[in-house]
Amino acid sequence: MPYLLILPSAVAIGLLLAWPAIQLAVYSFQDYGLPQVTGAAPTSWVGFGNYRLVLSDPEFWSALRISVLFAVVVVPLTLLVGTLVGLLLNRLGRKMAAFVSTAALLAWAMPAVSASVIFVWLFDPDGGLADYLLQKLPSWLGGGARWSQFSWTNAPLPAYTVITLVVLWQAFPFVAVSVLAGLKTIPAELHEAARVDGAGPWRVFWKVTYPLLKPIFLVLLLLSVIWDFGIFTQAYIVTGELGNRDEFNLGILAYDKAFTMPPAYGVASALGMVLTVILLIITAGYVRANIKQGAVA
Amino acid sequence: MNRTKRLRAITRNGVALVVALVTLFPIFWMISTAFKPATEIYSLTPHPLPAHPTWSNFANVINGSVIGMPYWTFLRNSLVVTLSSVVVSSAMALLAAIAVARFRFRFRATYLIMLLIVQMLPQQALVIALFLDFRAANLLDSLVGLTLLYIAFSLPVTIWMLRNFVAAVPRELEEAAAIDGAGPFRVFFRVLLPLVAPGLVTTSVFAFIFAWNEFVFALTFLGTDTAKFTLPIYVTYFFSKGSVDWGAIMAASVLFTLPVMIFFLIVQRRLRAGLLAGAVKG
Numbered sequence: 262m263p264y265l266l267i268l269p270s271a272v273a274i275g276l277l278l279a280w281p282a283i284q285l286a287v288y289s290f291q292d293y294g295l296p297q298v299t300g301a302a303p304t305s306w307v308g309f310g311n312y313r314l315v316l317s318d319p320e321f322w323s324a325l326r327i328s329v330l331f332a333v334v335v336v337p338l339t340l341l342v343g344t345l346v347g348l349l350l351n352r353l354g355r356k357m358a359a360f361v362s363t364a365a366l367l368a369w370a371m372p373a374v375s376a377s378v379i380f381v382w383l384f385d386p387d388g389g390l391a392d393y394l395l396q397k398l399p400s401w402l403g404g405g406a407r408w409s410q411f412s413w414t415n416a417p418l419p420a421y422t423v424i425t426l427v428v429l430w431q432a433f434p435f436v437a438v439s440v441l442a443g444l445k446t447i448p449a450e451l452h453e454a455a456r457v458d459g460a461g462p463w464r465v466f467w468k469v470t471y472p473l474l475k476p477i478f479l480v481l482l483l484l485s486v487i488w489d490f491g492i493f494t495q496a497y498i499v500t501g502e503l504g505n506r507d508e509f510n511l512g513i514l515a516y517d518k519a520f521t522m523p524p525a526y527g528v529a530s531a532l533g534m535v536l537t538v539i540l541l542i543i544t545a546g547y548v549r550a551n552i553k554q555g556a557v558a
Numbered sequence: 559m560n561r562t563k564r565l566r567a568i569t570r571n572g573v574a575l576v577v578a579l580v581t582l583f584p585i586f587w588m589i590s591t592a593f594k595p596a597t598e599i600y601s602l603t604p605h606p607l608p609a610h611p612t613w614s615n616f617a618n619v620i621n622g623s624v625i626g627m628p629y630w631t632f633l634r635n636s637l638v639v640t641l642s643s644v645v646v647s648s649a650m651a652l653l654a655a656i657a658v659a660r661f662r663f664r665f666r667a668t669y670l671i672m673l674l675i676v677q678m679l680p681q682q683a684l685v686i687a688l689f690l691d692f693r694a695a696n697l698l699d700s701l702v703g704l705t706l707l708y709i710a711f712s713l714p715v716t717i718w719m720l721r722n723f724v725a726a727v728p729r730e731l732e733e734a735a736a737i738d739g740a741g742p743f744r745v746f747f748r749v750l751l752p753l754v755a756p757g758l759v760t761t762s763v764f765a766f767i768f769a770w771n772e773f774v775f776a777l778t779f780l781g782t783d784t785a786k787f788t789l790p791i792y793v794t795y796f797f798s799k800g801s802v803d804w805g806a807i808m809a810a811s812v813l814f815t816l817p818v819m820i821f822f823l824i825v826q827r828r829l830r831a832g833l834l835a836g837a838v839k840g
Binding site: 262263264266267269270271273274276277278279280281282284285288298346349350352353354357358360361363364365366367368370371372373374375376378379380382383385387388390393430434487491493494497498502512513515516519520526529530532533534536537540541543544547548551552 | 570571573574575577578579581582584585587588591599600601602603604650651653654656657658660661663666669671672673674675676678679680681682683684685686687688689690691693706707709710711713714717767770771773774778790793794797798802804807808811814815818819822823826
């Protein structure tokens with residue numbers, strides 16, 4: 262009976278998720294390009310050839326660097342902002358808390374495409390709000406005429422600044438709501454007792470709140486790393502839809518190899534495998550955290 | 559003492575208000591731009607609200623004068639793909655959730671761990687293999703193919719969430735109905751289904767948002783046939799049309815975003831509970 266119940270979902274997941282993952286691994290060891298797709302030439306095994314090609318490609322190292330740096334910056338930022346908002350929500354009155362969390366969840370539910378498009382418009386060199394406001398800023402705050410028609414998408418650093426803002430905007434609500442839910446499970450007496458003993462807010466957080474919410478923080482940390490390291494839609498749109506090669510991250514580079522003519526499916530699969538393996542290593546931590554919390558039992 | 563307390567409360571609320579307004583600002587800017595005439599959009603001094611609000615951006619988008627095809631075509635495509643994938647995946651997820659919440663069987667833990675792992679596989683990597691499969695199966699430029707993908711890719715999360723809702727239904731209720739002579743189907747439809755309905759709504763909302771917003775697969779699998787585009791691809795398609803018409807893009811994003819936003823506001827209380835049940839099971 263239980264086998265019959267899981268059969269439909271197991272078949273769907275097996276066929277469209279697990280099987281392509283296996284195929285990806287197989288293709289990564291094959292010479293697979295346009296001639297093989299059209300049938301003009303058979304696929305042949307090339308061993309680690311695709312991987313050697315990837316590792317000797319400066320574009321790969323640039324993309325890897327961007328992916329790592331992006332995750333290193335955005336993950337702590339998201340956790341920090343999300344946690345602060347979560348702590349704030351916990352101390353607000355009912356109405357204000359509902360207002361703030363609705364606003365935050367609207368940002369969260371916003372399609373990544375719309376969010377990216379809005380931020381590209383906000384940071385547009387012709388008529389975008391950001392350049393206008395930065396120009397108006399006094400020069401001791403870094404404002405001034407140099408921001409006039411400043412292009413945010415022509416170089417990796419400004420482009421990823423915009424992507425950071427998009428991702429932060431959409432990701433902090435999830436952290437805030439999760440932290441808030443965790444806070445609700447902590448008895449108020451614990452905090453009061455700590456405060457009566459003379460602990461300031463900083464000490465209360467690190468000595469009481471953080472240890473109790475550690476499992477939630479661990480899961481949020483792992484999920485954020487997985488999401489941000491593999492960021493695609495926002496990066497694809499903000500960096501100009503495969504337009505700027507020096508702004509590629511790992512996911513976009515793999516996608517470009519496969520879908521820009523002429524396609525190199527073998528090399529793209531090797532890149533996809535690198536991305537997948539990195540994410541699976543992090544996922545192993547996520548699965549362990551879940552098992553420890555008894556979610557699988 | 560009392561005064562510092564009040565002062566703190568005021569500061570807290572002030573900060574909260576700023577957080578909420580900053581968070582809402584990009585959405586506000588999208589809507590405001592959508593109602594601005596071109597002269598105001600490209601003005602050297604942007605104003606928060608349109609001085610002369612206009613429907614013309616919406617009119618251009620809806621009748622299709624910008625990209626040569628009306629909005630309705632893409633709305634229909636998105637609705638077809640989203641609704642059919644939500645219905646099918648919810649039914650599949652419910653069956654699987656009952657299995658893992660109500661039965662002990664040999665591969666149960668394996669199945670649950672597999673769900674956690676597959677949901678982390680990067681779509682932009684899998685899309686390479688899927689593209690070649692779909693090409694061989696003649697499912698490129700097909701809304702059916704896209705629907706199949708959305709069903710499969712929403713399952714891991716929806717099963718994972720739904721099993722908590724099923725587990726929360728007291729088993730005694732089902733047993734009592736069975737003792738009263740109700741068969742398994744009656745027990746399912748009269749007892750279990752009404753009680754997990756709220757959970758089913760929550761997971762459906764997740765599946766809905768996933769399919770409605772999905773970009774990578776739609777981009778890759780609907781590449782050549784404009785008439786098959788779903789709304790996310792349609793919105794970005796404006797970029798490729800030479801000069802960028804921000805009024806039209808913002809109007810198109812409003813028309814794309816508004817249905818989810820309204821839907822979301824209606825169910826948000828439930829969604830908040832589900833958000834936590836899904837990802838952070840404490």
